[in-house]
Amino acid sequence: MNSLVLLNGSPRGERSNSMKMLSRVAEGWQRGGGPEPEVLHLAHRAGFDRAVQAFAEADTLLLGMPLYTDSMPALVKSYIEALQPRTAAADGANPALGFLVQSGFPEASHSRPLERYLQKLAGRLGSRYVGTIVRGGGESLQMVPDRANQKLWARLRTLGEQLYREGSFGAEELRAVAGVERMPALTLALARLAVHLPIVNFYWNGVLKKNGAWQRRFAAPYAGSGQT
Amino acid sequence: MRIAILNGEPDPSSAFQMYLHDFARRLASAGHAVSTLDLRKLNLKGCSGCWGCWVKTPGECVKRDDSATICRSAINSDLLLLASPLTMGFTTALLKRAADQMIPLVHPYFVVDGGEIHHRARYAKYPKLGLLLGAGGDSDAEDREITTEMWRRMARNLKSQLVFAAVSDRTAQEVADEFARVA
Numbered sequence: 193m194n195s196l197v198l199l200n201g202s203p204r205g206e207r208s209n210s211m212k213m214l215s216r217v218a219e220g221w222q223r224g225g226g227p228e229p230e231v232l233h234l235a236h237r238a239g240f241d242r243a244v245q246a247f248a249e250a251d252t253l254l255l256g257m258p259l260y261t262d263s264m265p266a267l268v269k270s271y272i273e274a275l276q277p278r279t280a281a282a283d284g285a286n287p288a289l290g291f292l293v294q295s296g297f298p299e300a301s302h303s304r305p306l307e308r309y310l311q312k313l314a315g316r317l318g319s320r321y322v323g324t325i326v327r328g329g330g331e332s333l334q335m336v337p338d339r340a341n342q343k344l345w346a347r348l349r350t351l352g353e354q355l356y357r358e359g360s361f362g363a364e365e366l367r368a369v370a371g372v373e374r375m376p377a378l379t380l381a382l383a384r385l386a387v388h389l390p391i392v393n394f395y396w397n398g399v400l401k402k403n404g405a406w407q408r409r410f411a412a413p414y415a416g417s418g419q420t
Numbered sequence: 421m422r423i424a425i426l427n428g429e430p431d432p433s434s435a436f437q438m439y440l441h442d443f444a445r446r447l448a449s450a451g452h453a454v455s456t457l458d459l460r461k462l463n464l465k466g467c468s469g470c471w472g473c474w475v476k477t478p479g480e481c482v483k484r485d486d487s488a489t490i491c492r493s494a495i496n497s498d499l500l501l502l503a504s505p506l507t508m509g510f511t512t513a514l515l516k517r518a519a520d521q522m523i524p525l526v527h528p529y530f531v532v533d534g535g536e537i538h539h540r541a542r543y544a545k546y547p548k549l550g551l552l553l554g555a556g557g558d559s560d561a562e563d564r565e566i567t568t569e570m571w572r573r574m575a576r577n578l579k580s581q582l583v584f585a586a587v588s589d590r591t592a593q594e595v596a597d598e599f600a601r602v603a
Contacts (some may be wrong), residue, residue: 203468235468258469262573263510266466266517272508279508279558297537305569312509312566316558374535384532396528399475410527411479412543414492 194356196221196229197250197287199243201257201268205235209294210256213327216345217254217292220352229254234267244274247287252322252355256292259303278317289314290322290361298329300370323361325351326370344369423447424497424547425456426490428504428515429554432460436505436554439588443552446596457493462486464517473524479542480524487521495525499583499603500547502571505554509563511571519574526579534576541579549575550584550603552595 198218202208211233218229232246233239247253257268264272278286291310293303307324314321325348347369354362375383386392400406425444429437440456448454465485472482481487494500502519504511529540551571553564568585575582584603586595 203466204470208469260467260469260516261519261523262577263516263570265469266513266520269508269510269513269516272510273513276508299536301536302573305566305573309510309566309570312562316509375537380532380535383537387530387532393529396475399471400478403476405476405478408478410542413479414488414495414525415543416496 195251197246197253198229198231199255200233203235203265203267205233210258214256216348217352220349221356224353224356226356234271250287253287254290259295263306286317286319288322289319291324294327299372299374300326300328301374421452421498423452423454423499424493425501426518427456427458428512430460430514440503442592459514459518466517467520474528490518497547501550503552506559510567546580548583549580553587555587555589
């Protein structure tokens with residue numbers, strides 16, 4: 193039986209956007225006939241340690257993460273470093289590897305260099321590469337009602353089903369789920385104007401005000417003398 | 421100029437550590453004010469994506485650790501040099517932990533920059549960025565290219581640009597000479 197391990201690499205743990213998305217892929221995997229996957233959170237010590245062990249046992253492993261300062265979160269890099277001994281594993285001994293990278297930016301272009309790294313990482317570990325799901329606009333998952341995400345959930349389920357039935361993600365579905373690669377010139381021109389409208393930063397202003405921090409939102413505590 | 425070095429080498433006795441020490445000495449001899457932060461000696465709790473630094477205590481991490489030292493040092497330098505060996509094809513988790521905790525330096529508001537959506541600047545001035553990668557291990561030229569590309573993007577998100585990228589496979593003096601030409 194083809195086993196799947198889902199690794200959630202978000203420092204936020206269970207309540208992360210990465211986990212929300214991984215869960216939909218898992219639903220598709222099971223809908224396609226796959227067994228229930230094991231789910232591990234790298235943010236917890238026990239989950240991290242188990243994840244290192246699970247790498248030696250699983251048939252397929254899917255590692256999901258948010259984009260942090262244009263690459264993987266430090267937590268995920270720590271996990272990758274813990275896999276170093278597995279680079280010497282015999283041919284075919286390591287699991288097939290897939291990834292999910294989601295970012296708060298609306299365009300997929302921000303995540304492409306990390307995708308390239310992850311593909312090479314699979315090769316470094318002698319793993320069969322099943323593909324990387326790249327998706328922008330991740331943070332809005334928390335900000336909009338769940339029904340607004342139905343189309344995305346359906347695409348992620350399809351990818352999970354493909355993973356079980358065909359052994360990898362379909363190129364066409366990966367393109368569709370990525371959404372916009374780079375914004376067209378007209379959209380950018382409008383965005384340049386729109387960033388000055390209150391609606392664009394509505395979410396930030398709302399939380400800043402709720403926290404009583406709105407007056408201090410432009411604070412620059414380390415400038416000049418560096419005194420706070 | 422004022423150069424702050426973030427040293428992401430976890431091993432105090434490695435060849436890269438010796439190399440970096442030598443390189444920093446040569447930068448100082450060339451007249452720069454050099455300060456090195458050995459990240460392995462700092463208490464960094466890591467970013468957990470809470471966004472407190474954007475919406476609760478604007479500009480400062482809510483965690484009480486040494487990340488404030490990194491932010492203060494970075495913003496008060498003219499050039500921030502990120503130094504790290506390559507492990508599994510990328511700079512160390514230690515350096516990444518420091519970088520993840522530098523997001524207090526930018527603002528949550530969105531702007532259009534270089535044809536993409538990015539975050540707004542919080543400070544009037546940001547340091548230029550440099551990258552010094554350790555040669556050796558199992559890394560190859562492609563690893564270095566991919567790594568440099570990711571840090572080039574990170575520099576843009578830090579409202580800056582990557583002006584220098586070098587590998588420790590040449591003598592420290594040669595790399596210091598190149599630094600003098602480009603940075």
